[in-house]
Amino acid sequence: MQMGPDGSLEQVLKKIEELWDEEVAFLQDIGRYPSTLGNEGAVQEFIASYFENNLEIETDKFVPDIDKISMLDGFSHVEWSYQDRPVVVGRWRNQGPQIGKSLILQGHIDVVSPEPLSFWKYDPWGSTIVGNKMYGRGIQDMKSGIAAMVFALKAIKELGLNPGADILMKTVIEEECTGNGTLAAIDRGYVADGALIPEPFGLTALQAQVGVIWVRVKVKGAGAHVERADRAVNAIEKAYVLINALAEYRQHINSRLKPFNFTKHAHPLNVNVGVIKSGDWPSNVPAECTFEARIGFYPGTDYREIQNEVKDWLMAAAKNDQWLREVEPEISFYGFEAEGVSLDNNIDLFKVLEQAHQQTTGTDLKYISTTCTTDIRHYNLYYGIPATCYGPVGGNMHGADEWVDLDSVKKVTQTYAAFILKWCGVNRS
Ligand SMILES: [Zn+2]
Structure with a gap:
């Protein structure tokens, strides 16, 4: 028997209530894995096993093949291995007639470093609950979103309903530095008619995001003991010439006309400038200094154009410095080579999300543009798959005592369930 979407929503919302303690416990479990860059393996094992044994959906766990994905648009260069760092994909296969559209639900399992630990009141890997908040590194960004998408699916499944089209659930690595986990999963054939990523943007829909590149600048000085410092060239001081040039570049690019989505x-x-490395002794003049920076740019621009612009800007600054003119800085790029995205909100994905959000919150869906990047870019830019983010409310993202509002996690779970009913349709099994 086919179910009308509205007929079963009430049932599903009730099921989400019943499963709520289990959802919170699941979030605590995944929050306790310190899944920073390179350390995603253990939590991915846990999730793959959960998909397979608890949700009982087809599960694939695979390590990205860098040679293969490095040929693709959207690839970002890396300097590390993917060994023991799998991507996990679960497929809940449509059993009956296909009555709706297929869907990807996706979250990134990688989290940024919790350092400096001394800034934290709560254990970053403790999943501590105080009142209505849960604290921990990655709890907001974005393990809470993963819990929400998993339990939206679980609630529907436990009611004996089946999706009217396939649902893919992905937990990916490297959202925080390259997006290559997402690219690898798409390349493996895991595509659908639309994608939702529960990044924690406070129950709003993501309409636009900037592009991001990382740059590395290496400056050489002429080292010596400080007593002969007048004959030495301090690499840290010379690096500052270029760091100051980047500050001017920031002013320059922000003074340009803002595109529509970013006028607010x-x-x-x-x-x-996120990293600076140099020196090992207060009384030595450092011979080398390397710094790394993250640079944002507007949608619609090729990342290579921005890399060239940044390189030219820094080299022009170097030309004005007597030392750097002779001993040129080495400028290279790694990590994010991520282009911006700007979406038309008059598409089905947003219409269905608007309705689902209205059904579960009683309010109109708001749209945002973000000054950071997310994995929606691969779907929208290179594969023609409409994708957006909609996730919980939280705070201190990437900082100390990161937290998520648990009520909002429940709301996201409900909205995702309502979305699935409408987008995929459901069949009784
Ligand atoms: Zn995130």
């Missing part, structure tokens, strides 16, 4: 942001394009 005072400062849409962030340039952040």
Whole structure:
């Protein structure tokens, strides 16, 4: 028997309530794995086993093949291995007649470093609950979203309903540095008619995001003991010439005309020096200094154009410095080579999300543009698959005492369930 979408929503929402303690416990479990870059393997094992044994859906666990994906649009260059760092994909296969559209639900399992640990009041890997908040690194960004998408599917499944089209659930690696986990899963054939990613944007739909590149700049000085410092060239001081040039670049790009989706942001394009390495002794003049920065840019621009612009900007600054003119800095790129996205909100994916959000919250869906990047870009830009983010409310993302609002996690679970009913349709099994 085919179910009308509205007929079963009430049942599903009730089921989500019943499963709520289990959902919170699941979130605590995955939150306790320190799944920073390179350390995603253990939690991916846990999730693959959960998909297979608890949800009983077809499960694939595979390590990205870098040689294969490096040929694809959307690939970002890396300097590390993918060994023991699998991507997990579960497929809940449509059993009856296909009555709806297929769907990807996706979350990234990688989290950024919790350092410095001394800034935390709560254990970053403790999944501590206080009142209505759960604390921990990655709890907001974005393990809570993963819990929500898993339990939206679980609630529907436990009622004996079947989706009217396939649902793929992916937990990917490397959203925080390359997006290559997502690319590898798409390349393996895991595509669908639409994709939702529960990034924690506070129950809003993501309509646009900036592009992001990482740059590395290596500056050489002429080292010596400090007593002969007048004859030495301090690499840290020379690096500052270029760091200051990047600050000017930031002003320059933010003074340009803002595209439509970013007019409300005072400062849409962030340039952040995130790493600086040099020196090993206060009384030595450092011979080398390397710094790395993250640079934002607007949708519609090829990332290579921005890489060239940044390189030219830094080399122009170097030309104005007597030392750097002779001993040129080495400028290279790794990590994010991520282009921006700007979506038309008059598409089915958003219409269905608007309805689902309205059904579960009683409010109109709001749209946002973000000054960071997410994995929706691969789907939208290179594979023609409409994709957006809609996820919970939280705070201190990437900072100390990151938290998620648990009520909002339940809301996201409900909205995803309502979305599935409408987008995929359901059949009784
Ligand atoms: Zn995220």
